[in-house]
Amino acid sequence: MENPVENAKRLAAFKAVDNHVVNGVIGIGSGSTVVYAVERLAQRVREEGLEVICVPSSFQAKQLIIQHGLKLGDLEMHPELKVTIDGADESDLQLTLIKGGGGCLTQEKILASCAEEFIVIADYRKASENLGEQWSKGIPVEVIPSAYRAVYQKIEKTLGGKSELRMSGSSKAGPVVTDNGNFILDWNFQTVMNWKDVETSLNMIPGVVENGLFVGMARKAYFGMSDGSVMERTVKANM
Structure with a gap:
């Protein structure tokens, strides 16, 4: 079946x-x-x-x-x-x-x-009716590798929530690397927000390549x- x-x-x-x-x-x-x-x-x-x-x-x-x-x-x-x-x-x-x-x-x-x-x-x-009801892994943010720590601190300071560097798991030591050669942060937000404003705010942080809000x-x-x-x-x- x-x-x-x-x-x-x-x-x-x-x-x-x-x-x-x-x-x-x-x-x-x-x-x-x-x-x-x-x-x-x-x-x-x-x-x-x-x-x-x-x-x-x-x-x-x-x-x-x-x-x-x-x-x-x-x-x-x-x-x-x-x-x-x-x-x-x-x-x-x-x-x-x-x-x-x-x-x-x-x-x-x-x-x-x-x-x-x-x-x-x-x-x-x-x-879902609102983002975060079904998906619990946060909003992905692609970042320049050398800037990942500075970026996740700025995200948390500006928007709250918690950011984590996405790791590869058992298949590879270290972080996930995108097709573009960058790292990914997963930002777990705390509440429903104005997503257009959030999308813009994330992309305005130096070191951010793009974020997963469409x-x-x-x-x-x-x-x-x-x-x-x-x-x-x-x-x-x-x-």
């Missing part, structure tokens, strides 16, 4: 690809749900003759594109994307997202910003549910 979480991921990913992908340049996000999006995209290319170029957000995304025989592109050649499809660690009712649990937040945010539409795919565990970027989200349905959330485009 299939794992209900994996089935929920597949349902959300397939529906998003079917509803939003047409011929053109597509941004491919990172994470476990994106695996199913690339699977469905490859099916449509084979069955429908869909013509797409895929721009990856990470090493993982690049390998998925190659493994499925899809056309690989990059932002240098294709700086404008038709749509970017990506997962999320958590989404609130306004589609404010926490992303970066997999360490790819900077590239993911760049791809989202370059797309006409940014579409989110996730399972039911990621859908505010006002997602147009629509698909959440695969445990009962086999797909819940959709939509927000109006920013004027």
